Amino acid sequence: MRFLTLLSAQRRRFSDLSEQEIIALAISSEEDDARIYRSYAEMLRGDFPDTARIFDGMAEEEDTHRQALIDLHKRRFGDTIPLIRREHVAGFYARKPVWLVENLGLDRIRAEAAGMEEQAERFYLAAAERTQDADTRKLLGDLAAAEAGHQSTAEHLENEHLSDTARESEENSAKRQFVLTWVQPGLAGLMDGSVSTLAPIFATAFATQNTWTTFLVGLAASVGAGISMGFTEAASDDGELSGRGSPVKRGIAAGVMTTVGGLGHALPYLIPHFWTATITAFVVVFLELWAIAWIQNRYMDTPFFRAAFQVVLGGALVFAAGVLIGSG
Template sequence: MKKFADLTEREVLAVAIASEEEDSRIYMSFAEDLAERYPESAKLFEQMAEEEKGHRHMLLEMYEQRFGQNLPPIRRDNVKGFLRRRPIWLTKNLSLETIRKEAATMEFEAERFYIKAAEQTQDVGVRRLLADLAEAEKGHEHVAAKLTDEILTPDVREEEDRTRRRVFVLQYVQPGLAGLMDGSVSTLAPLFAAAFATHQNSQTFLVGLAASIGAGISMGFAEALSDDGSLTGRGSPWLRGLTCGLMTALGGLGHTMPYLVPDRWANAFWIATAIAGIVVFVELWAIAYIRARYMDTPFLQAVFQIVLGGVIVLGVGILIGAA
């Protein structure tokens, strides 16, 4: 790799031309990714892509006037410690906020590049062009804000907010809720069966710990392998799997942790069981609230389904353990 300070004017212009071309393609990739979910925001990135093409055209004209038509094969990736782009555009179904932040970072880095390039070049015309492009990149934030005000009307913003909420529910709430429900409910029977069979907190804790972690691993892999997100728009399968697995484990560990109460305490078993019962009550009502809040399920119906189901599983565990 070459140091930026070692680049010739010809190489600086070549890097700038390649950078503008790549940034234009990145913005078009963002536009394509947003087209179905946020069509108006996609138009914004299409216009930004066109601006980058205009910058490339100006740079290319300047280069051809000074050095001819042959561009040296150098890109910003060949310049040490400068202008590294994360390949975030290769990821589909990115959130709108993530894309906008990435675009802001790109504009800031481009502005910094042109400022340093203008300081390094000796030709007055090239320096003037690079300085103008630095100002243009700096002003892109204001251009983007203007385009946003023109394109993203209140009705469009409202629709995009609804879409963003649906995407959030699909990618995070659904897998997390599925995991929390499974972890909170499915581990009740083995935990309380072990508790009432042994009346020993240490043994009960080990059973609950094994059940929670095992359920978390199982649910995590099941969620990750069930859908790659390419058609449903549910996002990265491994992110969903991680969310589902963690919430499953947490759901089970919530009512397992009380059994860390030492067995040497007086009435240790009943103290731990009473605390676990309170935790179970809170967990079930939290699940009912999340279902009502994000899954458009009537609250009373969610309470009936979750709390009643949890109580039945809890009762089964107690009966089996006490038998």
């Protein structure tokens, strides 16, 4: 906390900046935004070439405005531009690092770009309202108008490069990547965690009729299965040839969902009364199996009743095995 306070104290207030520094700040901001857009374009070019061209065009627009600001600075203040960036000014809008956005999906990247322009426009408009100097007010107003123009340019470029066919193709590609990276391993983990832990949990429950012991067995089985499933998925395929995406992401999806699947019917055994806990666990198992069938139908295009029959039948068999073993 003290470090943040000291860092904030070292920043300049926007109201203390001279007109030359405001122009220099605008120049560096335009340059940073152009780099961000080019990074987005390069990142998307392989899978989404049409959207990549949109970001190429937006980067070129930023270059045009930066050059106009440089020309303005030369006319008014000379060739030496002060070094001042966003992080040097208290309260100035910040940009998220590219690596925080690149894994969030195509729509999220587009939304981030739109937010960049809107954020800059709002800042310049608010700054213009706070200044009393006519020339500074005009400069800030012009910058706000430029940012609003960037939004119009983005819409124009999107209409130019992103036809309905191209948009549909990119959306299908993004959906497929989401399914391969997150849904498929997550579904496999959920099925494994929900079904494979039925036998040890209910065998323990009916053998001991001790809810705390049953919960501990379920917790151990769920966490152990999650760790095993996560490492297995991550090590099975690096994603380079299959196109299934990052092994780390797939491992996390599989591991977490395996643990969740097992914990679903282990947690009811925190209830001290045996039959109350067991009946609650029955209901949770039923909901888990139908949720798995729904996910298979929604994302894997498996007919719902076929998926339900397969999952419910498999789960019922494992459940019955656990009850019989525990009762015996």
